[in-house]
Amino acid sequence: MISRPLDHHSPGSDNEPVHDHSHVHDDSHVHDDSHVHDHSHNHQGVTGTTTRTISLEQKVLEQNDVIAARNREWLSTRGIVALNMASSPGAGKTSLIERTISDLSGQVRVGVIEGDQATLIDAERIAATGCDVVQVNTGAGCHLDAQMVSNAIDSLDPAPGSLLLVENVGNLVCPALFDLGERMKIVVISVTEGTDKPMKYPHMFAAAGLVLINKVDLLPYVDFDVDACMEHIHSVNPGVRVLTLSVTTGEGVNDWYTWISDQCATSVA
Ligand SMILES: Nc1nc2c(ncn2[C@@H]2O[C@H](COP(=O)(O)OP(=O)(O)OP(=O)(O)O)[C@@H](O)[C@H]2O)c(=O)[nH]1
């Protein structure tokens, strides 16, 4: 794990730390793709053949769940509300986090964990808002796992009673499987992606505690039917709350803030 505070040293001086409230930590991992199925076959003779199949995926998920439960317990005893935000690449997760930090400034203390395969780009965007952030680079991995989040929490040290926004790697498949210890998964879909996505990626939408339909400012220009999309979302996740919004124009964001405030009000301190 590499920890690299942003602007820790002023230019030209290696020894003079400059305090900047924003910190970018690069929590880099070279992460093998954990979706490895190892079907080991152990054939014993012609008669009475026994075939032993070991599903590594199952084991990886079981181990992940143990660590996720520890994360959840740690967060819950401190009254920290952790939200695991998933979407396809570019749906607007980082933009929404940036806007949320800025609009809720002074009302809610926010910490952020950024998950991407590579780069510090999203963490640097968050740090520019003045918010503490840890970047986790997953290398070849396509999702965050509970151990990565545990390490990131150690670096971030989120304040009791704060809101912890975890931006997962842009991907509507694997993040559905991995519990990070969050309060809830939030799925963001944008109107440029097509109405059918909840049906094509049902596990991600089924795992969501809230779905946000973003970029509604683009509705006049794209072929996207909000009502049909909502029907598809509810066909895989009946009763889930769905909010429509535009991070760019601010339309609908107040409903999102009310939802956050309700979540924070029910956190156990
Ligand atoms: N028109 C419009 N553009 C938006 C909106 N929200 C985000 N964008 C744009 O969508 C692009 C992608 O936004 P990001 O916030 O980087 O998306 P992301 O989900 O964090 O992307 P990854 O981290 O790569 O998965 C940027 O160019 C944003 O400016 C919106 O409400 N309307």
Ligand SMILES: [Mg+2]
């Ligand atoms: Mg992003």
